[in-house]
Amino acid sequence: MAEAAIDTPALLLDLNAFERNLVTMAQFADRAGVQLRPHAKTHKCAAIAEIQIEHGAVGVCVQKTEEACALAAAGIDDIFVSNQIVGAAKCKRLAELAKRVRRLAVAVDDLRGIDDLGAAVQAADSRLDVFVEIDVGQHRCGVAPGRVAVELAQAIGARPGLRFAGLQAYQGSAQHIRDPRERAGAIGAAIDLVHLTREALRDAGLPCPRVTGAGTGSFVFEAASGTFDELQVGSYVFMDADYSRNGNLPNALQFEQSLFVLTTVISRAEAHVVVDAGLKAHSTDSGLPLVVASGWRYAQASDEHGKLLADAALGAPVSLDRGAQIRLIPGHCDPTVNLHDWIVGVRNDVVESVWPIDARGALG
Ligand SMILES: *Cc1c(COP(=O)(O)O)cnc(C)c1O
Numbered sequence: 001m002a003e004a005a006i007d008t009p010a011l012l013l014d015l016n017a018f019e020r021n022l023v024t025m026a027q028f029a030d031r032a033g034v035q036l037r038p039h040a041k042t043h044k045c046a047a048i049a050e051i052q053i054e055h056g057a058v059g060v061c062v063q064k065t066e067e068a069c070a071l072a073a074a075g076i077d078d079i080f081v082s083n084q085i086v087g088a089a090k091c092k093r094l095a096e097l098a099k100r101v102r103r104l105a106v107a108v109d110d111l112r113g114i115d116d117l118g119a120a121v122q123a124a125d126s127r128l129d130v131f132v133e134i135d136v137g138q139h140r141c142g143v144a145p146g147r148v149a150v151e152l153a154q155a156i157g158a159r160p161g162l163r164f165a166g167l168q169a170y171q172g173s174a175q176h177i178r179d180p181r182e183r184a185g186a187i188g189a190a191i192d193l194v195h196l197t198r199e200a201l202r203d204a205g206l207p208c209p210r211v212t213g214a215g216t217g218s219f220v221f222e223a224a225s226g227t228f229d230e231l232q233v234g235s236y237v238f239m240d241a242d243y244s245r246n247g248n249l250p251n252a253l254q255f256e257q258s259l260f261v262l263t264t265v266i267s268r269a270e271a272h273v274v275v276d277a278g279l280k281a282h283s284t285d286s287g288l289p290l291v292v293a294s295g296w297r298y299a300q301a302s303d304e305h306g307k308l309l310a311d312a313a314l315g316a317p318v319s320l321d322r323g324a325q326i327r328l329i330p331g332h333c334d335p336t337v338n339l340h341d342w343i344v345g346v347r348n349d350v351v352e353s354v355w356p357i358d359a360r361g362a363l364g
Pocket residue numbers: 039041042082170172175213214215216217232233234235236
């Protein structure tokens with residue numbers, strides 16, 4: 001089937017670009033001597049997780065208990081929930097899931113979290129790897145680096161069924177700092193906080209098996225630090241309009257846009273056209289999508305409509321008649337994927353694969 005025959009709006013994956021992104025990241029990690037555990041919150045798709053593992057990833061990260069369950073049900077067997085899991089029901093699900101996969105890990109930033117997970121694994125007669133999440137500058141989840149993190153690590157070690165697996169240290173707010181030197185500075189500060197925590201663990205006589213973190217905007221810096229063992233990059237497989245606005249150092253690795261929303265022109269007026277991909281087909285939290293058609297700007301989104309204006313700054317506008325199909329580059333890849341049931345893989349304008357977004361809507 002030709003790309004032109006796909007019913008729209010549809011989530012499209014350019015397989016050539018996607019595969020080049022996978023190879024670029026795998027070769028980078030190999031040369032840098034760090035492991036890859038890509039973040040599956042980006043794609044929520046077991047088929048893509050499997051391909052990442054075929055390309056050398058040691059497993060995947062997820063953000064939610066239900067994401068872990070959905071990917072495990074589809075055969076992914078090494079999963080790290082890189083987030084805080086709160087509540088007896090979720091702890092029970094995780095503790096039970098731990099018996100069905102080769103390896104399951106989770107992050108904590110509170111002694112009560114360790115108690116809850118400890119009780120759940122005891123009841124389920126299972127085991128969990130637990131990372132202490134430290135706040136390295138994002139000021140989202142995470143305990144203070146240093147002494148408090150050591151106390152949590154000791155508490156994990158004291159609980160039957162829990163193993164202290166290392167440090168979770170993700171600096172999310174640095175990923176989209178546009179200036180690469182400024183971004184490097186923010187990650188440098190994060191790396192210092194990891195160092196300090198590793199030293200505090202060592203002084204307390206506790207080995208730190210692994211430090212994990214990094215995103216698509218910053219992984220080069222974490223990888224060069226000598227302190228991070230594992231990169232949890234997510235967006236690099238797809239990229240998006242927000243990441244396209246990041247500045248890069250000379251000779252930086254390039255990742256290609258592989259994710260698109262395919263849309264159809266449903267109406268045409270004197271000065272604008274309307275497409276069938278609005279807020280329910282792509283996410284606008286990080287800005288409006290870019291249009292892959294010369295001379296057009298996506299100007300306004302409503303539920304099921306997108307209004308495109310001709311914009312001379314973007315070149316001479318190509319003619320877009322009713323029925324024309326065009327590709328959009330989503331503002332933010334992760335929440336866009338979560339709006340779709342399927343991702344349609346195309347190569348040279350021909351459909352090659354249709355993969356379910358297994359963990360779509362897995363919020364719990
Ligand atoms: C989103 C996220 C990532 C991946 O970030 P990208 O910018 O998509 O590469 C990694 N780790 C955690 C904890 C995240 O929340």
